[in-house]
Amino acid sequence: MPEMYFSDAIRAALDEALTRDASVVLMGEDIGPYGGAFGITRGLHEKYGPERIIETPISENGFVGVAVGAAMTGLRPVVEIMFMDFILLAADQIINHAAKLHYIYDGQVKVPLVIRAPAGAGRGYGASHSQNLENVFLSVAGLKIVCPATPADAKGLLAAAIRDPNPVLFIEPKALYGARGEVPEGDYTVPLGVARLAREGKDLSIITYGACVPLALAAAGELSEGGLEADVLDLRTLKPMDLTALEATVAKTGRCIVLEEGPLTGGIGAEVSARIGERCFRALKAGVQRVAAQDTPIPSATPLEHAVLPSVAALLAAADRLFE
Amino acid sequence: MPEERLLSAYRKMLLIRLMEERIGALFTEGAIAGTCHLCIGQEAVAVGVAEALELGDEVVSCHRGHGHLLAMGGEPARLLGELMGRQIGYCRGRGGSQHLSAPGIGLLGTNGITGGGIPIATGAALSAHLLRTGAAIVCFFGDGATNQGVFHESLNMAALWSLPVLYVCENNRYAMSEPVCRTVAGGDILARPRAYGISAECVDGMDVEAVEAAARRALAPLRAGKGPAFIEAATYRFCGHSKSDKLLYRTREEEAKWRERDPLTLTRLKLEKAGWKETLPWIEEEVRRQIAEAEEACRRSPLTPPETALQGVYADA
Ligand SMILES: Cc1ncc(C[n+]2csc(CCOP(=O)(O)OP(=O)(O)O)c2C)c(N)n1
Ligand SMILES: [Mg+2]
Numbered sequence: 061m062p063e064m065y066f067s068d069a070i071r072a073a074l075d076e077a078l079t080r081d082a083s084v085v086l087m088g089e090d091i092g093p094y095g096g097a098f099g100i101t102r103g104l105h106e107k108y109g110p111e112r113i114i115e116t117p118i119s120e121n122g123f124v125g126v127a128v129g130a131a132m133t134g135l136r137p138v139v140e141i142m143f144m145d146f147i148l149l150a151a152d153q154i155i156n157h158a159a160k161l162h163y164i165y166d167g168q169v170k171v172p173l174v175i176r177a178p179a180g181a182g183r184g185y186g187a188s189h190s191q192n193l194e195n196v197f198l199s200v201a202g203l204k205i206v207c208p209a210t211p212a213d214a215k216g217l218l219a220a221a222i223r224d225p226n227p228v229l230f231i232e233p234k235a236l237y238g239a240r241g242e243v244p245e246g247d248y249t250v251p252l253g254v255a256r257l258a259r260e261g262k263d264l265s266i267i268t269y270g271a272c273v274p275l276a277l278a279a280a281g282e283l284s285e286g287g288l289e290a291d292v293l294d295l296r297t298l299k300p301m302d303l304t305a306l307e308a309t310v311a312k313t314g315r316c317i318v319l320e321e322g323p324l325t326g327g328i329g330a331e332v333s334a335r336i337g338e339r340c341f342r343a344l345k346a347g348v349q350r351v352a353a354q355d356t357p358i359p360s361a362t363p364l365e366h367a368v369l370p371s372v373a374a375l376l377a378a379a380d381r382l383f384e
Numbered sequence: 385m386p387e388e389r390l391l392s393a394y395r396k397m398l399l400i401r402l403m404e405e406r407i408g409a410l411f412t413e414g415a416i417a418g419t420c421h422l423c424i425g426q427e428a429v430a431v432g433v434a435e436a437l438e439l440g441d442e443v444v445s446c447h448r449g450h451g452h453l454l455a456m457g458g459e460p461a462r463l464l465g466e467l468m469g470r471q472i473g474y475c476r477g478r479g480g481s482q483h484l485s486a487p488g489i490g491l492l493g494t495n496g497i498t499g500g501g502i503p504i505a506t507g508a509a510l511s512a513h514l515l516r517t518g519a520a521i522v523c524f525f526g527d528g529a530t531n532q533g534v535f536h537e538s539l540n541m542a543a544l545w546s547l548p549v550l551y552v553c554e555n556n557r558y559a560m561s562e563p564v565c566r567t568v569a570g571g572d573i574l575a576r577p578r579a580y581g582i583s584a585e586c587v588d589g590m591d592v593e594a595v596e597a598a599a600r601r602a603l604a605p606l607r608a609g610k611g612p613a614f615i616e617a618a619t620y621r622f623c624g625h626s627k628s629d630k631l632l633y634r635t636r637e638e639e640a641k642w643r644e645r646d647p648l649t650l651t652r653l654k655l656e657k658a659g660w661k662e663t664l665p666w667i668e669e670e671v672r673r674q675i676a677e678a679e680e681a682c683r684r685s686p687l688t689p690p691e692t693a694l695q696g697v698y699a700d701a
Pocket of ligand 1: 089118120142146149447448496497498525526527528529530556558559560625
């Protein structure tokens with residue numbers, strides 16, 4: 061299997077989808093010759109032309125809505141939101157329209173739409189260019205939410221998202237664009253809704269996704285030196301969530317930490333720990349711990365930014381609490 | 385403009401130019417993190433408009449706001465401090481380039497969301513109108529921002545309610561890599577405010593005197609309660625959109641053509657003709673010294689302590 065950058069794996073999935081399915085079109089700002097703010101669509105304009113790679117004005121609510129209409133009527137748009145923060149301008153079209161139409165129109169229309177959203181902090185971009193907003197969308201019925209942590213999953217999950225008949229929010233951790241890993245060639249999909257065990261252990265579980273998977277693995281390495289072996293569960297799909305995998309890891313270890321880069325309050329961890337409380341109460345040997353960003357806007361200056369983001373140290377402290 | 389004022393406008397433009405160049409260098413060195421959008425080439429718009437403002441007027445800026453801040457009298461040390469996360473920074477490093485505020489000098493804030501400042505400026509104008517402060521509000525944004533829905537919604541309300549807001553569109557021909565001809569239907573930005581009944585004028589954004597005159601023309605009826613006005617300033621950013629931009633979407637010929645109209649050169653030529661040739665090198669030396677001192681003051685200021693990051697999420701009563 062060839063090694064690839066995470067960013068190239070995403071491009072490979074887009075490229076193959078464009079080749080395989082003539083109804084797939086890309087939409088977004090600067091995605092033409094410029095190749096997108098993060099270079100993900102580089103070369104696709106030259107290969108597929110402006111009718112497939114549709115460069116839009118800075119009109120997020122408008123072009124996401126246009127993509128919704130196009131998805132209802134025969135196209136499969138894959139929309140790029142330059143930074144996930146800007147998805148809030150399109151929240152109406154996503155939440156009030158895309159996610160609901162199949163249900164409220166009683167199944168007579170489908171909205172096969174993918175919204176790609178580079179997310180995450182750690183680069184000093186400041187409050188409007190650093191957010192993880194998946195928690196904002198977690199409660200939206202009818203929307204699927206996916207977030208890969210490895211190049212292989214980036215390709216496989218995106219390929220599956222594009223074939224899915226529903227609107228899918230596909231979150232790309234900016235911090236992982238430069239990560240490398242083996243990626244299967246050719247037509248390769250990873251099913252939505254299935255988590256992945258990124259590391260096996262018996263003493264505690266770290267449940268996480270996206271850019272926090274490497275953080276969890278680093279903490280697990282340190283814990284292992286102290287004699288504790290952690291399961292690291294990479295959720296991969298946040299909605300619908302793989303509850304079977306959640307139950308399995310907690311049943312095994314009885315102790316768990318939920319880790320995310322977004323804010324603590326109302327975060328993914330709130331949902332995960334509630335599910336665990338409901339389903340695995342008897343297996344728990346300690347209260348579920350959450351490690352997340354502080355409940356502040358993301359500050360710009362690097363030391364301030366680090367102070368509000370989750371860290372290996374915070375994970376180790378949470379692990380200590382599990383064994384108090 | 386009287387000659388002394390033109391001289392001081394030149395000094396401000398030079399301060400902006402040299403500060404932006406220094407910020408670019410500090411960014412390349414890694415002393416500044418994140419991203420920053422420099423306004424090299426667009427100095428005459430910021431300074432020309434600021435020259436027409438009065439005490440109490442307020443400015444809402446966008447992502448490319450260093451020039452607006454300095455034109456309003458912002459302190460270079462506090463701008464650098466903001467970019468470098470120092471206590472001296474306008475927001476102690478919390479905001480950074482795209483999210484800073486200096487209300488003490490009339491800058492309500494820069495804004496990282498394209499178009500995000502347009503309704504905010506309109507709201508500031510609503511306050512000025514209802515509270516009878518007599519202030520005029522200026523809103524700076526780019527050509528690309530005129531494609532946001534909120535641009536149209538805001539202009540409509542400002543016109544309906546006769547709000548004292550001057551919209552200044554810095555048309556630098558591109559929104560990142562996208563040229564106006566591919567993003568603005570019809571190609572004419574002025575048609576947009578005019579559709580809402582807002583008087584609108586295009587001005588040579590490389591000529592600081594022309595910008596100032598246009599701003600004064602626009603502000604007089606606005607201050608008299610006649611409602612909003614709109615200026616499109618034709619300009620060009622000589623640098624990339626941000627530091628990672630390789631400028632593959634425009635030609636070197638086009639850049640050279642615009643560089644012939646460098647706002648600093650144009651003003652320098654005027655001043656030389658008026659007999660100020662000897663003074664100009666002194667001004668440059670003074671501005672360079674000012675920037676060096678600002679950088680020293682910034683570096684002397686301590687880094688903002690990380691624990692402060694958790695404070696101030698809510699305002700106290
Ligand atoms: C809502 C939103 N969409 C996209 C961006 C990314 N972005 C930042 S500046 C910019 C171009 C803005 O162009 P223009 O308004 O012409 O201003 P200029 O950069 O030319 O000064 C883009 C697309 C953003 N910051 N916010
Ligand atoms: Mg522009």
